[in-house]
Amino acid sequence: MPVGSPPPARCTRCRLPLTGPDAFALWQVTGELSALDARRQWLVQRHAELLAALRVRRDAPAEIPVAASVGAPGTAPMGGSGAAADASGREFSAPSARTALLIVGGVLVVVAALVFTVVSWGRLGIGGRAAVLLAVTACALALPPVLRRRQLTATAEASAAVGLALVLLDGYAARQAGLGGLDRVGTAGYWAVLTALTAVGAALYGWWQRLRLPLPVGFLMARLPGLLGTAALGGMTGDYATAVIATAAVDFAVLYALTARDAAGQAGFRERVGGERAANGLVAAARAVGGGWALLGGVLAVGYAVVAPSPAEVLRAWVPLGLLMLLGMALCRGFRTLPFALRAGGEGVAVVALIVAVGAGLRYVLPAGWVVVGYAAPAALLAAWAAVYCARSGRWAKPATSRPAGEATDGPTGEATSGPTGGLVAPPSRAAAAVGELVAASTCLLLTGVVVLSELAHALIRPVVHGVVLWGGGHPPQWSWQLATAPLVVLWLSAAVLAVMAGLRARTVGDGDRHTDRLAHALRNAQALTAVPAVLLLPVALGLPYGWVLAAAVVASVAAAVDVVRRPEAALLPRLLVLAATGALALLWSSADRTAVLAVWGTFAATAAVLAHVLSATTSPPAVRTAARGAGAFAVLALGAEAVASGATAGLPGHITAFGVLAVAVAAAGAAAVWHRIPGRGQVSTAVEGAGYALAAIALALTALHPDALSLALAVTGVAGLAVALRPDRRRAALVGTGLLITSSWVRLALAGVSAPEAYTLPITAAALVIGHRRRTSTPGTGSWPAYGAGLGAPMLPCLAAMWSDENWVRPLLLGAAALLATVAGVRTRLQAPLIVGGGVLMLVGLHELAPTVVQVFGLLPRWVPVAAAGLLLLLLGATYEKRIDEARRLRDTVRGMT
Missing domain, CATH: 1.20.5 (Single alpha-helices involved in coiled-coils or other helix-helix interfaces)
Structure with a gap:
């Protein structure tokens, strides 16, 4: 049924009506019956678990009653740390001591048996050897039942472990003695058979005797027969991968068989291993080991298939890959007790195996250089198919949550069923399969993109490399701009898959959630960023000239800007990403030619100015206003870059080119002042003004090594700052402008060889005193220190420092006169700053004048x-x-x- 179509009025199979109160009531009754069935199944399973736990406790040692253990004298408190000492000073419990003794004793027995087998074996005949080993092994394996009946469960487990270790020693001893011609059998083949028999025997023995330890021992030992058998047959990497994957498949098959009875509510595995907790631990460990073994085999199979040197080897690699596919599909669709993530992971492994198998086969069919496409094409097809199924099944329509009692589940045929609203709901197995396929195929496609990333990056930055040599003053050689077709095909496949996923996601989410869905936004943005280089690199792959490729990038950027202007409120972020990506590529590619730089930067400056003007004039959301500010700032910076490029193209030095950049900065300040008066464009004017300040700083930096140009640039910038201060909201710019003018005068004085500090400080003094006086008269309550402190200290302190190293009488006289004038003015006006600064400087001047006399007098007086x-x-x-x-x-x- 197509997505979005209304539900049918009748069932397509039984023709029963699906609408009306009776149908709704039937659906409710069916849901309640399903809930009752689920509750009954859970109660039956719980009954079996409790019964199994009680049967295990039947053979366990008697427990101390809780009432006797809580608060009883001489007992440790409940919940205390096992490492802490109890009231009697013991630091570990009796069970811990027992376990330690059993472990140490078992290890010593196995070591003794190993020494006896290897070292002392030759002292006995064939009969004695067999008798000793068989007797000890039989005793070790026969003791557990007796020990369990005497409630020595831990000792029984230790005895079973010793017996299993002795079985392997028996096998080693038998082959060393040549019993039955075993010494003529290959080592790997012999041990493969022996470990297989021991693993099966350990598992059966532990199941029969209701022991916990032999089961995991047999499970872990089952890792060896496949590897040893492959080594005995002289197998290659693909054969080892087949053996490992087959072992994992056997693991999950046995696990499924053991847990099937418990899932059906019958006593079985849980009762045998000692209760629900032990069973859950063994199942989790078996899943982890089996899954890790399957992944190891998958890595071996994938590596063997990727580097297979011939088609025959590829055919051999298909065996483990096919087995891995079957195993992953079986885990996803057959193991319904597995968590959703594990089932999806199994399907993902199967998809990876399929993609590698197809890609390895296509490697010998496709032309040279197209190997990566052989892997990318099936990955793209599977990703698109999985995305379509996720959309059609409603997997993307709402988040995956626990289903209520009446929601559809897996039917007898595993098909999707209808929910209460009539929409198609995927069964859990198919939903997990679709998610696993989507993630695995997308990951494989991403990996193919990583493989071709270096070629794509080289094609993207090739003009920039040429441009660096060109603008660096060198003579770049002839260059060519080429790109193979295969990497571009991979990029196009990625863009197509992202487009499909973005479109399907947009269709499945509701109209109210379409603008807030994060996944939809992420897919659209990724699609935009992938499609831009895929489209712009197509002319390069077709071999078109440099000018045509650059023109295509410029036209695409201008078209994106026009689209943003025409529709400023519709899906703005993806279109802004397209605009930014196309513009960035066009600007980077234009660096390979001087004329292209002038044309492209000028075009983009005009486009950005128009974009800022149009977007700022509309009552649009904050995102559009942010775009308008960015466009305005970029327009100013682009004009600055145009000025730099024009000066470099004309062969002008950098300190002369700086004045063109400074002219753009001054013009930006004027434009910002004009735009600030227009309602609604204050933020854009601020961005334009900030970009102009950045250009002014760049211009000053370009003139830093040339004092003449620096002095003039500082003067121009200072005058511009004073002009900016005419705006009511930029009064503080007067301080910056004044400082720039003063700095300009300092540079000019330094060029003239002036070293007297008064020449540098007097302009600051005049400006500071004038500004302070205006502030004091315009702002009542302003103190004398904020108004005149800086103006008085700026000239007097440097002059005072210079006076102590000056032997002339002019500077002390003038400084003393100025200090006296300041002191008198402070007394007459009753102001602290003139009085304290003037008086202090006047006293220091007097001390300076009296110092020679004082020194002379002190030299005449006795000490x-x-x-x-x-x-x-x-x-x-x-x-x-x-x-x-x-x-x-x-x-x-x-x-x-x-x-």
């Missing part, structure tokens, strides 16, 4: 006079301490009273 003077000064201060403190407080209050 004890300064010490005596200091002591007298301290005494004087101590005598008049209170009075001096009051005077200091009055001075402090006076200064604090100033603003």
